[in-house]
Amino acid sequence: MRQTLVLNASYEPLSTVSLRRAVVLVIQHKAVVEHAHPGLRVRAAAVDLPVPQVIRLRRFVKVPFRQRAPWSRRGVLVRDRHRCAYCGRRATTIDHVLPRAQGGDDTWLNTVAACAEDNHRKGARTPAQAGMRLLSQPFEPTPADALLLALGAQDGDALPDWLSLPEAASA
Numbered sequence: 001m002r003q004t005l006v007l008n009a010s011y012e013p014l015s016t017v018s019l020r021r022a023v024v025l026v027i028q029h030k031a032v033v034e035h036a037h038p039g040l041r042v043r044a045a046a047v048d049l050p051v052p053q054v055i056r057l058r059r060f061v062k063v064p065f066r067q068r069a070p071w072s073r074r075g076v077l078v079r080d081r082h083r084c085a086y087c088g089r090r091a092t093t094i095d096h097v098l099p100r101a102q103g104g105d106d107t108w109l110n111t112v113a114a115c116a117e118d119n120h121r122k123g124a125r126t127p128a129q130a131g132m133r134l135l136s137q138p139f140e141p142t143p144a145d146a147l148l149l150a151l152g153a154q155d156g157d158a159l160p161d162w163l164s165l166p167e168a169a170s171a
């Protein structure tokens, strides 16, 4: 998908995000369009926007750019899109893959989003000990993910289905 450059409020380049995410940030008034694709617009019933190539955040955010994003429970839920790592249903809790009781740490690579039921079922065991399988491996958030975490992006930030984006024309 087309990428949009994100500038901090101070005009420093921060990262790139998908066009979809850029449009969400503009609609949520978290960013303004600095530079748009000539002639292309995002159009729907309630929205008419130029297709952003560069957006700038309205408020200055401190982003751990090119550093490791600090671990947080909320961050793990956002990274995993609130999906349980064991069954794919909605997750509201954090599971330590290697349980804390066995020396597991609060790190990106040792924690996954989990539904309360699977978290309880797994208890203080590893997935192997509990006979459970991870649907995907935990990972370190990219700088772009870290930016979205800093902006407080939530699962519900997806564009509504009725808002279609134009196909990317070669610039």
Ligand SMILES: [Zn+2]
Pocket (backbone or CB within 6 Å): 084, 085, 086, 087, 088, 089, 114, 115, 116, 117, 118, 119
């Ligand atoms: Zn689950």
